[in-house]
Amino acid sequence: MPRPPLTCPSCKSEQVDVLSSGLWDGVDENTGHSTGGLFEYGICKQCGGRCVQYVDGHIYVPTETQWQQQIGSLEKSHKRAESWPFEPENDEPVA
Numbered sequence: 705m706p707r708p709p710l711t712c713p714s715c716k717s718e719q720v721d722v723l724s725s726g727l728w729d730g731v732d733e734n735t736g737h738s739t740g741g742l743f744e745y746g747i748c749k750q751c752g753g754r755c756v757q758y759v760d761g762h763i764y765v766p767t768e769t770q771w772q773q774q775i776g777s778l779e780k781s782h783k784r785a786e787s788w789p790f791e792p793e794n795d796e797p798v799a
Contacts, residue, residue, distance in 0.1 A: 708761045712748035720746040720755060723775055728758060745774050 710720045722744050729740035743758045745766070756766045756774075766774075 707742065708757075710744045710746050710755060710757050711763055712751060712753050712755050713763050713765055714753040714755075715748060715751040717748055717750040719749040721749060722746040724778060745771070 709718045710722060711718050712720060724743075724745040726743060727740060728743045729738065731737070732739045741759065743756070745754075745756050747754055754766055754771055755763055756770070757763045
């Protein structure tokens with residue numbers, strides 16, 4: 705059975721840019737058994753909302769802390785790459 709598409713929980717659009725995806729594992733709180741699956745973090749192209757899916761079909765808006773833990777370092781890397789050629793981050797001259 706195919707995985708449900710990442711859909712914006714705010715506006716229900718399926719037009720979502722997936723910024724990060726991968727595998728996760730953990731322990732099921734109800735059974736105590738190992739569990740895992742795929743995760744996706746994205747931004748809706750229609751309304752700009754953030755969305756996350758860890759369990760198939762259970763899509764939610766992440767907290768700021770959850771977002772920063774998963775996406776914060778990626779956003780910093782992208783911003784830095786966009787400023788190529790790299791400039792010094794302070795006002796000190798480069799020797």
